[in-house]
Amino acid sequence: MSSVDYLIGSEEICHRPLKTFDEQACAMTADFSTALMADLQTKAMPDVLTLAFWCRKANISHLRESLPKGEHRLGRGLAFHIAPANIPVNFAFSYIFSVLAGNANLVRVPSRPFAQIPAVVRVLKSVLSDYPEIEKRTALVSYPADDAVTAAFCNRADVRIIWGGDATVTKIRAMKSKLRCQDICFPDRFSFAVLNGRAVAEAGETELQTLANDFYNDTFLMDQNACSSPQIIFWQNSSSLAKEKFWAAVESETVARYNLQATSVMDKFDQSCREAVELAGLVKHIQRHGNPIYRISLSDLPEEAENRLRGSCGYFYEFDLADFGVFRKLVTDKCQTVTYYGLDPQIIRNFVIDEGLKGVDRIVPVGSALDISLIWDGFDLIRSFSRLIDLTEKHRRDR
Amino acid sequence: MCFDLNSLAGTHPYGLAGKEKRALYRQALTELTRSHYQRCRAYQLIVEAYGHDPNQVWDPQEQPMLPVRLFKELELLSVPQKEVVKTMTSSGTSGQAVSKIFLDKENTRNQSLVLTRIINSFIGPKRLPLLILDTEMVKYDRKMYSARGAGIVGFSTFGLDTAYALDQNMNLDQNCLQAFVDKHAGSIVLLFGYTSIIWEYTLNEMEKAGLSFQLEDGLLFHIGGWKKLQDHAVNAAAFNEKVRSLFGRVRVHNYYGMAEQLGSVFVECERGNLHCSIYSDVIVRRPEDFSVQDFGQRGFLELLSLLPTSYPGHALLTEDEGEILGEDDCPCGRLGKYFKIHGRIKGAEIRGCSDTYEQR
Numbered sequence: 001m002s003s004v005d006y007l008i009g010s011e012e013i014c015h016r017p018l019k020t021f022d023e024q025a026c027a028m029t030a031d032f033s034t035a036l037m038a039d040l041q042t043k044a045m046p047d048v049l050t051l052a053f054w055c056r057k058a059n060i061s062h063l064r065e066s067l068p069k070g071e072h073r074l075g076r077g078l079a080f081h082i083a084p085a086n087i088p089v090n091f092a093f094s095y096i097f098s099v100l101a102g103n104a105n106l107v108r109v110p111s112r113p114f115a116q117i118p119a120v121v122r123v124l125k126s127v128l129s130d131y132p133e134i135e136k137r138t139a140l141v142s143y144p145a146d147d148a149v150t151a152a153f154c155n156r157a158d159v160r161i162i163w164g165g166d167a168t169v170t171k172i173r174a175m176k177s178k179l180r181c182q183d184i185c186f187p188d189r190f191s192f193a194v195l196n197g198r199a200v201a202e203a204g205e206t207e208l209q210t211l212a213n214d215f216y217n218d219t220f221l222m223d224q225n226a227c228s229s230p231q232i233i234f235w236q237n238s239s240s241l242a243k244e245k246f247w248a249a250v251e252s253e254t255v256a257r258y259n260l261q262a263t264s265v266m267d268k269f270d271q272s273c274r275e276a277v278e279l280a281g282l283v284k285h286i287q288r289h290g291n292p293i294y295r296i297s298l299s300d301l302p303e304e305a306e307n308r309l310r311g312s313c314g315y316f317y318e319f320d321l322a323d324f325g326v327f328r329k330l331v332t333d334k335c336q337t338v339t340y341y342g343l344d345p346q347i348i349r350n351f352v353i354d355e356g357l358k359g360v361d362r363i364v365p366v367g368s369a370l371d372i373s374l375i376w377d378g379f380d381l382i383r384s385f386s387r388l389i390d391l392t393e394k395h396r397r398d399r
Numbered sequence: 400m401c402f403d404l405n406s407l408a409g410t411h412p413y414g415l416a417g418k419e420k421r422a423l424y425r426q427a428l429t430e431l432t433r434s435h436y437q438r439c440r441a442y443q444l445i446v447e448a449y450g451h452d453p454n455q456v457w458d459p460q461e462q463p464m465l466p467v468r469l470f471k472e473l474e475l476l477s478v479p480q481k482e483v484v485k486t487m488t489s490s491g492t493s494g495q496a497v498s499k500i501f502l503d504k505e506n507t508r509n510q511s512l513v514l515t516r517i518i519n520s521f522i523g524p525k526r527l528p529l530l531i532l533d534t535e536m537v538k539y540d541r542k543m544y545s546a547r548g549a550g551i552v553g554f555s556t557f558g559l560d561t562a563y564a565l566d567q568n569m570n571l572d573q574n575c576l577q578a579f580v581d582k583h584a585g586s587i588v589l590l591f592g593y594t595s596i597i598w599e600y601t602l603n604e605m606e607k608a609g610l611s612f613q614l615e616d617g618l619l620f621h622i623g624g625w626k627k628l629q630d631h632a633v634n635a636a637a638f639n640e641k642v643r644s645l646f647g648r649v650r651v652h653n654y655y656g657m658a659e660q661l662g663s664v665f666v667e668c669e670r671g672n673l674h675c676s677i678y679s680d681v682i683v684r685r686p687e688d689f690s691v692q693d694f695g696q697r698g699f700l701e702l703l704s705l706l707p708t709s710y711p712g713h714a715l716l717t718e719d720e721g722e723i724l725g726e727d728d729c730p731c732g733r734l735g736k737y738f739k740i741h742g743r744i745k746g747a748e749i750r751g752c753s754d755t756y757e758q759r
Contacts, residue, residue: 262686262744265699266718269689270466276448277441277473286448290688 004149007109007121008128009139015158017075018102018133020386021064025099028131030057032096035127041119047089048116054372055096063100063374063382073386075102076182077158082150082172083107084163087222088114092124093372094161095140101385104137106153111142151175159385162186184384186377189227189336190306190359193218193366194234194321197242199342211341212249214367218339220258220292221370223313228337228362228369231311236343238320247289254292254314264313265291271315272296279308301326306334324351335359336377341366404509404678404705412520412676413733417726420735424459424680427705428713432462435711438477442711460682460691464701464714467498470659476501478709489546489658498658503709510662510706511553513678517664518557521652522618528583529558530576532592532601532621534565546658547593550622553661554591564592564601571604580612587616590646594623594653598633598641605645617649620666622656625742635671655740659712663704665738668731672724675735679704683721683738694723697741720744 018025036042036052043049053059067073079098083091091109098105109117121140128135143149154160154175162172162185169187177183193215203211219229235243254260272286272294284297294315301319302308309317319326324347331352338348338360345363352360361378364371374381415423435442436453442465446453451463469475476483482503489498502510537548555561562579566572579588592601605611619642625634639651655673656664663679675681682701683692692698700721707713720741729737 260687262699262720265686266466266468266716266744269716270468270472272448273445273466273469274472276445280444283444283448285450287450288688291686 003146004141004143007140007142008125009135011139013078013104013106013139014136015078015104015156016137017077017104017387018137020073020075020102020382021060021067021100022102022133024131024133025102026060026064028127028134029055029060029096029100031130032124032127033057035123036120039119039123042116042123045116045119048120051089051092051096051120054093060100067382072389072391073102073383074389075104076385076387077103078156079103079105079159079161079385080153080157081105081107081161082163082168083109085110085112087226088116089120090163090372091117091140092120094163095138097374097381098159098161098385099134099138101382103159103385106139106141106157108150108153109140109142111144147175154181157181159184161385182384184379184381186227188334189377190310190334191228191230191337191339191369192232192234192330192335193230193339193341194236194343194348195242195246195340195366196236196342197239198237200242200246201239203245208245208249211246211366212253214365215246215250216253216257217367218369219316220254220314223264224315225312226370228339230316230337230339230369231309232305232317232319234319234321234326236321243318247293247295251289251293255290258292258314260292261313268294268313268315271311301330305330306332324348327351327357328355331357331359333358335361337362337364337369339364339366339369404512407677410677412517412678413674413735415677416734420677420680421459423677424703424705425456428459428462428703429453429456431705431707431713432457434708435477435713439475439711441473441475442477459680459703459714462703462714464716465711467657467659467715467717470498470500470710470712471496474499474501475712476710478503483709487546487549487658487661500659500661500712501710506707506709509708511556513662513676513706514553514664515556517666517676517678518554518620521620521666522557522589526557526559527587527589527618528579529555529561529589529591530564530579531555531558531561532564532590532597534567534569535563536567546661549658549661550593551591554620558589558591569600571601571608571610573608573610576610576612580614585615587618588614590617590619590649592619592621594621594625594638595627596623597621598628598631598638602641602645606641611645612647614647614649617646619646619649619651620654621651622654622664629742657702657715657717659715660702660704660707662706668729668733668737670729670731672729672731672737673739674729674731674733674737677735678706681721681723681736681738683723684716692723694725697722699744700738700740718744 033052033055036048081094083094091107095105095107128138154177157177159182160172160177162169162183166187169185173183222229275296276283276286279302282298282300282302284299287295292314296317298317298319311317340348340363348363433453436446446463449463483501484504485502485507487500487502531551533551538551562575564572564576635653642649642651652667654664654666663676665673665675665679667673680703683698684701685692685698697720700717700719702715702717704713721738722741723736723738726736727734
């Protein structure tokens with residue numbers, strides 16, 4: 001396997017699991033946080049700072065304490081991670097989650113030239129030198145897409161953590177793995193937002209700006225391509241006042257912050273014209289706010305809406321909500337995150353549970369769509385990555 | 400009803416100044432938009448979705464435009480299918496979808512009429528001996544009436560005694576070349592072809608074979624961008640120089656046109672500027688909001704043409720980056736806007752979570 005470049009570690013990676021929230025794992029994570037925040041290069045990278053903030057000591061202690069005392073967990077062994085190719089720091093989150101669960105980790109990092117990757121790897125490498133038990137359980141690799149290499153890694157894995165598109169998940173899952181290997185897959189998902197028009201209409205200037213900033217972070221920050229970025233905006237208590245107010249505020253954010261790519265300008269314009277034809281009868285009108293924002297107002301949802309209504313780089317579908325009934329048809333197991341503004345999220349959760357919907361794993365306020373956490377895609381990641389050692393005390397029968 | 404091209408028969412193809420041209424285009428494009436709106440359902444849906452009122456008169460920059468890529472994705476036609484006499488397909492990069500352009504009799508006739516008026520303004524009204532720097536075979540591949548074959552057939556109307564520089568296997572036909580040059584020694588001759596094909600199959604091969612000629616007066620018209628040649632660091636100057644070193648005294652005119660708007664081509668003048676004729680116009684739009692860009696600044700190039708009647712292609716947003724250099728004041732004397740193409744708009748890395756098992 002000469003094509004494999006070991007950025008950290010080697011083929012001789014130790015497979016023996018550690019306790020979940022092992023002392024060294026927690027201390028290393030906290031040190032990693034401090035080092036990322038102190039490093040001149042990484043502290044200037046907003047997405048790396050998010051990672052550093054998540055890894056901070058207080059957060060790790062809190063997470064550790066939230067695991068019930070009587071629950072004795074151990075990592076599963078070797079976790080093989082296929083990280084997403086186009087999100088620079090996701091590989092590091094995936095790695096840290098699994099370190100905390102107690103696993104040894106073999107991580108394939110994206111080979112695209114993101115500045116964040118070498119910087120994060122450099123910091124991690126130096127932190128690991130103080131933690132030999134974690135260091136010998138860590139291998140970060142980079143290699144050109146090669147099924148033979150991937151298959152060999154799959155063979156050794158006790159856990160496979162597969163991020164990315166449906167095609168990747170399908171392909172990797174088809175590769176042979178140990179019978180007890182646990183697969184945690186993150187295929188393509190679909191997300192939407194529910195905004196209360198009345199709340200938007202009543203929002204003051206500061207509130208509106210915060211909302212626009214939060215919405216921007218949910219969407220434009222990842223070119224609206226993150227699984228948790230909303231594609232459809234559902235309006236409760238819809239009014240044109242609320243919509244115009246909202247989009248004007250989002251437009252100001254994009255003008256100030258968004259690096260609009262010429263190719264996405266063409267893609268969106270083309271998509272809008274095509275959909276005016278392909279979704280004939282469903283498109284009420286198309287509005288642009290400059291070229292960053294396209295709004296496709298729908299009078300009804302098409303069949304297979306979760307597959308057909310896919311926006312990117314600022315391409316939103318809008319729909320006026322009479323009640324949640326429309327979600328019965330819309331929501332399939334593809335649906336991941338609902339972001340909300342100005343309404344009680346319990347109502348959405350109750351609807352999902354009462355109606356027995358197969359999708360909606362997360363309900364978070366606007367602004368938190370991209371916040372990664374240990375609960376993701378409906379999985380408790382620490383528990384999924386680890387093994388529970390169940391113990392039953394023998395009860396004395398004689399009394 | 401619709402704008403009549405005959406009204407321009409008496410006007411020189413480069414003889415309309417800005418003010419008059421704007422008035423003409425305001426009327427003519429409004430009529431074209433209205434006509435396509437009434438006759439093409441898909442176009443109607445787009446115009447309505449964007450809230451454009453076709454019953455009002457609009458300035459050219461206010462006319463609804465279509466992205467040129469849409470012709471690869473949808474079948475857009477403004478005449479009943481039975482009136483289509485020709486379906487033009489763009490050559491397209493291999494593996495990509497091709498544009499389909501539906502032409503009726505009238506549209507076809509207008510395309511060749513306008514091409515004739517434009518080219519004649521450069522070469523005069525007489526037919527000239529013509530050397531096509533390509534193979535005759537593309538003409539006969541009727542499975543797909545491709546833009547390459549159509550271009551050759553279209554240009555052949557300006558020629559006499561047409562000869563082809565390449566044989567059926569795309570190899571240089573040295574005997575044929577020699578015979579053509581000998582036969583027409585001393586007279587003005589016409590050459591025609593596609594930029595990258597000329598470079599690769601004629602110029603490079605002549606050089607390898609040590610073949611060159613000394614034409615006394617030649618006119619080369621060539622179509623196609625510099626995209627393919629840029630990989631070999633070939634620009635217009637290098638191209639023209641090589642043509643002259645291998646063929647002698649040849650005036651070289653590149654021209655820009657797309658399968659989606661055949662006929663109303665943009666020909667490069669003696670100064671190396673691409674010109675709009677009276678049959679076409681260009682608008683450069685700012686990437687941030689599609690507003691009209693200032694002269695001398697780059698942006699998306701929109702092409703306007705008075706010709707498309709059987710398909711809604713009179714206002715197309717291309718994927719090329721352009722820059723208008725000026726209007727009515729090119730030192731070559733032609734009126735109208737003149738401009739420059741800077742190649743395809745650049746691709747970019749878009750972020751997102753899918754597509755993880757990347758290929759390299």
